[in-house]
Amino acid sequence: MTRPYKLGRRQAVADATRTRIVRAARKLLATKKGVAAFTMDAVAREAKVSRMTLYHQFGSKPAILTALFDVLATEGGIASALPNAFQQSDPRAAIDDFVAAFGRFWSSDRVIYRRMEALATIDPEVEPTLRARQEWRRTGLARLVQRLAKGRTDMTPGRVARTVDVLFVLTAFATFDMLAGSERMPADVIPIVQDLVHRALGPS
Numbered sequence: 701m702t703r704p705y706k707l708g709r710r711q712a713v714a715d716a717t718r719t720r721i722v723r724a725a726r727k728l729l730a731t732k733k734g735v736a737a738f739t740m741d742a743v744a745r746e747a748k749v750s751r752m753t754l755y756h757q758f759g760s761k762p763a764i765l766t767a768l769f770d771v772l773a774t775e776g777g778i779a780s781a782l783p784n785a786f787q788q789s790d791p792r793a794a795i796d797d798f799v800a801a802f803g804r805f806w807s808s809d810r811v812i813y814r815r816m817e818a819l820a821t822i823d824p825e826v827e828p829t830l831r832a833r834q835e836w837r838r839t840g841l842a843r844l845v846q847r848l849a850k851g852r853t854d855m856t857p858g859r860v861a862r863t864v865d866v867l868f869v870l871t872a873f874a875t876f877d878m879l880a881g882s883e884r885m886p887a888d889v890i891p892i893v894q895d896l897v898h899r900a901l902g903p904s
Contacts, residue, residue: 724747726771729768735815762825766833772808776809777804777808799893799894806876806877814873838864842860870900875893876893
């Protein structure tokens with residue numbers, strides 16, 4: 701029993717360290733310096749761990765941001781909301797739920813999402829990782845639009861692809877953030893985005 705117990709304690713310590721590192725990264729991104737403050741050295745200092753520990757746990761900035769994105773996904777409810785959307789029998793209702801899920805998700809921490817997008821713009825190490833996460837959203841939209849296209853002669857493969865591209869833009873953080881402005885939250889503009897999506901989808 702001694703060895704499993706020690707392994708369990710070791711894993712618990714490692715998990716606690718990872719959590720502390722992710723919290724430190726989030727705190728740094730939320731500061732006024734934001735993107736400029738987000739370095740591996742700064743994260744290590746903020747988390748009160750050595751550089752060796754930081755690299756052992758994550759290895760790179762993209763890995764830390766991936767872990768942070770997972771935390772935000774849980775907090776923003778996206779992990780539980782999307783399965784419910786895909787279970788809708790009506791594809792239009794499913795797309796509406798999909799839009800609503802991302803509106804709420806983008807509202808969970810606007811500052812952090814802005815800083816992540818800024819990092820992806822200026823840091824070639826970070827950009828592929830965050831872009832890959834965004835492509836998950838495109839994949840989900842493609843599944844829903846393809847369901848909607850069944851039985852519709854006007855929904856050619858080319859139009860399906862263009863529609864997915866448009867919906868991908870409409871459900872992006874930047875779209876919700878700009879529509880919300882300084883007086884609203886992204887979740888407040890869900891009906892506006894849903895209306896734009898309906899127009900892109902065409903008549904039912």
